[in-house]
Amino acid sequence: MPEPEKRSDKFRWIYALWLLPFLAQNWLYWLHPQWDWWTISLIIWVLTLIAVAGSLCINLALRRWRRLVSLLIAPLLLLVLLHILAAVGITSDSVRFALTKQTYLAEIERTDLPGGEQRFRTFVWDDTFLEKTYSTLVYDESDEVALPRGEQSTAWQQSVQTSCSEKKECVDLDPGPDEYVSVRKIGEHFYILDNYLPNAFP
Structure with missing residues (x-):
């Protein structure tokens, strides 16, 4: 036995x-x-x-x-x-976005813009800095935020600068020497911008 x-x-x-x-x-x-x-x-x-x-x-x-x-x-x-x-596209970010998308869309719909201007909004996505990364959810109707750095139009860059100075909704695609930026599409006109600072602390 x-x-x-x-x-x-x-x-x-x-x-x-x-x-x-x-x-x-x-x-x-x-x-x-x-x-x-x-x-x-x-x-x-x-x-x-x-x-x-x-x-x-x-x-x-x-x-x-x-x-x-x-x-x-x-x-x-x-x-x-x-x-x-x-x-296959199922991640913690995609699940979270699927559950909260309508909240962001409702907030975006309340944005008042001059006629013909495309909407651009940013939302805090992750500021816990657990992986030395800050993440921002970006809504960009022009989708220029996803273009390679430097290929954005002058009008887009000016619009982003205005949004940053007036509404504090900022996107920095040209980080410092110790930073890395990546942009991931999460939905139609929605992107997650990750700002990675590997040397922030030991």
Whole structure:
């Protein structure tokens, strides 16, 4: 008759769920942006590390090799699944935008503009700076914000400068030497502008 600990030594997919609290913050932080996500991320990281290390030690001591392998492999399979979802356009940003798009459109519709002028609005998308990045949601009816840097028309540049000085709705496509800017399309006339500052702190 097999020993009890040997009977319980089998591959467990549930270990993949251990990464969920760590990954969930990227999907849920915008629901409560006022929270201290730096501290929350640190706590989640430490607790996850302790749980994984403890489970590794226990399974090593009991020689539960299948559990040990599943502990190492199952989380990787979850990451592969997330990459597959991202490849087909399902990301934390796309889900958030789908849920909040109508709110932004309603705000944009209230914008009063002179006849013929195309709308341009910006909204804070992520200012937690968790990954040394500030993200801005940009609505640009002209879609010139997505053009390579320097190819925007003079009229567009002047319009953006006016919007920045008068409404504090700014877009900087020409960052400093220690900054990187990328623009991603998230919807019709909607873009996410990421401002990455890798040298902001150690």
